[in-house]
Amino acid sequence: MKLSDLSKGDVATIKSIDCDKNLKNRFYSFGIIKGSKITIEEVTMTKSTIEVKINNTKVAVRLVEASKIEVEHEQQ
Template identity: 40%
Template sequence: MKTLIDCKKTCKVKVVKLNAPRDLKQRLISFGIMRESIIEVLEHAPAKSTIEVKVGKMRIALRAQEAELIEVEEI
């Protein structure tokens, strides 16, 4: 399955599953990152250590380790 870190810049995806521990999952949900939500990838850091995404009108920076736990499918 494809994860959020695999997506290129300007890619739009739908969240399929969150494979995160309970605390991280709750934090992601509070940002609007949950099953069926639409995410747009805005930017990758040069070393791909972080990824900037847009969920709704909010911009969020995620660590690569966090983005690897979010399964997505392209739309």
């Protein structure tokens, strides 16, 4: 499942990140790394951007970028 498939309030664990080095470094700088828990905080009305919370940091991620992050959805 991709991060872009999740909805507001969903929690998941990052399994892998499949993108170029520059984007991967950007993700890493925000703490978006394999094994981290990530929560979907908001989704824009146009569904072009999502706000995610990782640790105590909120980050806006484009849906195109979120589709490069493989996650495992956690049941609540």
